[in-house]
Amino acid sequence: MPKKNEIPRQEMPVQDAAERRANFDEVALGYTQEMAVAEASRCIQCKKPRCIAGCPVSVRIPEFIDAVREGDLWKAAEVLKDTNSLPAICGRVCPQETQCEIECVLGRRGEPVAIGRLERWVADWEREQGMRVPEVDEPTGKRIAIIGSGPAGLTAAGDLAKKGHTVEILEALHIPGGVLMYGIPEFRLPKDVVGAEISYLEALGVSVRTDIVVGKLFTIEELLEEYDAVFLGTGAGLPMMMNIPGENYNGVYSSNELLTRTNLMKGYLFPRWDTPVKVGNKVAVVGAGNVAMDAARSSLRLGAEEVHIVYRRSREEVPARAEEVHHAEEEGIIFDFLTNPIEIYGDEQGWVTGMRCIRMELGEPDASGRRRPIPIEGSEFDMPVDTVVMALGTRPNPLVFTDAEALERTRWGTVVADESTGRTKMERVWAGGDIVTGAATVISAMGAGRIAANDMHAYVMNSEGGEWWPEPEPEPEDMEAV
Numbered sequence: 001m002p003k004k005n006e007i008p009r010q011e012m013p014v015q016d017a018a019e020r021r022a023n024f025d026e027v028a029l030g031y032t033q034e035m036a037v038a039e040a041s042r043c044i045q046c047k048k049p050r051c052i053a054g055c056p057v058s059v060r061i062p063e064f065i066d067a068v069r070e071g072d073l074w075k076a077a078e079v080l081k082d083t084n085s086l087p088a089i090c091g092r093v094c095p096q097e098t099q100c101e102i103e104c105v106l107g108r109r110g111e112p113v114a115i116g117r118l119e120r121w122v123a124d125w126e127r128e129q130g131m132r133v134p135e136v137d138e139p140t141g142k143r144i145a146i147i148g149s150g151p152a153g154l155t156a157a158g159d160l161a162k163k164g165h166t167v168e169i170l171e172a173l174h175i176p177g178g179v180l181m182y183g184i185p186e187f188r189l190p191k192d193v194v195g196a197e198i199s200y201l202e203a204l205g206v207s208v209r210t211d212i213v214v215g216k217l218f219t220i221e222e223l224l225e226e227y228d229a230v231f232l233g234t235g236a237g238l239p240m241m242m243n244i245p246g247e248n249y250n251g252v253y254s255s256n257e258l259l260t261r262t263n264l265m266k267g268y269l270f271p272r273w274d275t276p277v278k279v280g281n282k283v284a285v286v287g288a289g290n291v292a293m294d295a296a297r298s299s300l301r302l303g304a305e306e307v308h309i310v311y312r313r314s315r316e317e318v319p320a321r322a323e324e325v326h327h328a329e330e331e332g333i334i335f336d337f338l339t340n341p342i343e344i345y346g347d348e349q350g351w352v353t354g355m356r357c358i359r360m361e362l363g364e365p366d367a368s369g370r371r372r373p374i375p376i377e378g379s380e381f382d383m384p385v386d387t388v389v390m391a392l393g394t395r396p397n398p399l400v401f402t403d404a405e406a407l408e409r410t411r412w413g414t415v416v417a418d419e420s421t422g423r424t425k426m427e428r429v430w431a432g433g434d435i436v437t438g439a440a441t442v443i444s445a446m447g448a449g450r451i452a453a454n455d456m457h458a459y460v461m462n463s464e465g466g467e468w469w470p471e472p473e474p475e476p477e478d479m480e481a482v
Contacts, residue, residue: 009111010039017330021300024186024268027327028092036121040068042106043113050103051115056447057084057155061100061115068118077126080119081134085158086151086197086446088127089180091120092189094443095321127196133203137164142460145170145227147214147400150178151442152433153233154201155449156456161204163457168227170212172234175264179235179434180442182264183256185294187301188324191263215399220407220429228460229428231452232415233445236394236434242286246344247390251280251352255287255295255391262298280386281305284355286341287391288313291439293324295389296333304387307333312340312360312373338362340373342380344388354384396435404429414438418469422452427468430456 013029014020020027031039043065051061060079067076080087096116104112126132142165146153149171161167175181177194202208214220214234223230239254241247258277261267267277283299285292288311296307309328311318314337318325329335336357343356359379362371395413406426408416415424415431422430432448434440 007038007042009042009114010035010117012114012117014327017327017332020187021331024301026190027187030124031117031121033121033125036068036118037071039114039118040065043069044105046105050105051100051113054100054103056099056443057450059084059087059100059119064122065113065115065118068122073122073125074132076122077132078134080122083450084119084446085155085201087119088123088193089151089189089197090443090446091116091118091123092193093184095441097322099443124193127193131196131200131203133200134162136162136204139166140164140461142166142228143168143226144456144460145223145230147220147223147230147232148172148178148234148433148435149176149198149208150233150235150433150445151180152235152435152445152449152452153178153231154198155446156231156233156430156432156453157206158201158204159450159453160456161201161206163453165457165460166207167205168207168209170214170218170223171208171210172213173264174210176208176210178233179237182260183291183294185259185263185298186268187297188294213399215402219403220400220426221403224428229430229456231422231449231456232400232424232429232431232435233433233449234396234400234435235445236396236414236439238395238397238413239390240392240394241390242341242392244341244343246346246352249344249346249352250350251278251346251386252344252388253295253390255285255291255389256394258295258389259291259298262302268298268302277302278387279304280352282385283307283387283389284310284341284383284385285389285391286310287393288318288320288335289391289393289439290320290324292389292391293320293328293333295391297328297331299387299389300331300333308383308385309333309335310339310341310355310357310383311335311337313370314338314362317362317370336383338373340375341388352386352388354382355388357381357383394434394439412438420451421455422448423455423469425469428459 049062064076064079101112146157146169157167180194239256261277265275266273267275270276279302283304285296338360341355359376360373363374366372408425417431417436422432430452432452433445
């Protein structure tokens with residue numbers, strides 16, 4: 001057996017790029033058991049493992065990896081599930097390279113342990129064997145409503161159910177899973193994987209009610225009459241557009257519409273399924289985040305002959321995961337950097353025929369730390385396309401805030417919530433995930449759900465309640481008294 005520092009990082013087997021361009025099957029094929037054991041054997045079991053601190057849900061990473069190395073796979077699964085109810089999802093879509101893996105000591109001089117790939121392998125193994133459901137605490141008699149079944153809501157629901165509370169998830173769509181179902185394509189996150197994770201939560205006692213639009217059927221105020229606490233995990237599903245001329249032409253999508261039609265409504269099965277998704281021969285996706293990569297790669301699989309990513313900054317500023325960019329390039333996606341649309345134009349029938357763009361250059365850093373893109377005067381040019389997809393980010397849907405004036409919100413429409421507890425300014429209402437932060441990662445939303453669940457449990461079990469939102473100390477009138 002080679003020494004730990006002599007074992008190379010195990011590469012993930014993937015579908016051939018030429019073949020996967022034409023199907024929605026999962027791209028990454030997963031480790032074999034031999035590969036998983038070899039990768040687990042690379043971990044040096046640090047005495048002070050920094051990788052745990054890099055995980056938003058504090059998975060005991062060295063412990064589950066050591067169990068894989070020893071062949072105790074049930075223990076590995078139990079360690080994972082102790083703090084993470086959705087490991088098969090996290091192992092596929094979380095940016096481990098900027099969280100747990102970036103903290104790995106091995107990464108200082110080589111490549112870090114492939115923590116996410118091992119997490120996925122253990123979760124998939126457990127699902128194939130038949131998930132074991134842990135015992136939950138004795139019933140508390142407390143009822144808690146979770147609004148939204150995305151990663152924040154599912155995490156909060158699972159943690160609260162384990163503590164003995166009666167938990168009901170209220171989901172607006174006809175299938176639970178939130179962005180995991182409607183936003184992430186099948187080739188990155190198979191729907192049966194998400195469904196299995198939700199079934200695990202239901203086995204814990206979580207009840208899922210679909211087609212419940214909070215803000216329409218019930219207000220938050222009305223829910224508080226029935227439940228002891230409410231968690232808002234509705235995400236940020238309202239698309240942002242550029243507000244440039246021509247956005248109303250046929251053939252202009254928001255990424256939300258394109259991906260929802262393709263994923264949740266199974267448009268990729270048309271005509272066997274009832275929901276068509278029309279993309280033309282030449283598609284331009286505006287933006288370069290993970291959602292943009294998903295929209296571009298989905299467009300390719302839906303029949304587009306040429307797909308462009310149009311991004312106003314350079315390659316160095318691309319926010320998408322490096323793995324997703326790599327896969328997109330392998331599949332033939334074309335990247336147009338330092339390019340920004342200024343107008344969409346079309347024909348007399350109202351269909352898109354092209355975009356007017358301008359070249360950009362990078363100036364001084366903006367508030368995000370990235371260099372600000374500046375238009376280059378006189379560099380305008382036309383890009384012939386017949387489909388445009390805007391993948392520019394999202395905001396929370398305001399419908400959920402109906403008759404909830406006590407909820408303080410930012411100018412971007414996100415909810416103000418305490419980072420350490422998840423409490424909002426509305427008593428007995430917590431929030432976490434994209435509804436608080438704006439569009440972010442699955443694992444960060446799960447971390448917020450876990451934080452809120454812990455505080456919700458402490459609050460509903462405390463008969464005295466305590467102060468809900470501590471007010472800041474008033475400034476003394478006489479500064480000499482300070």
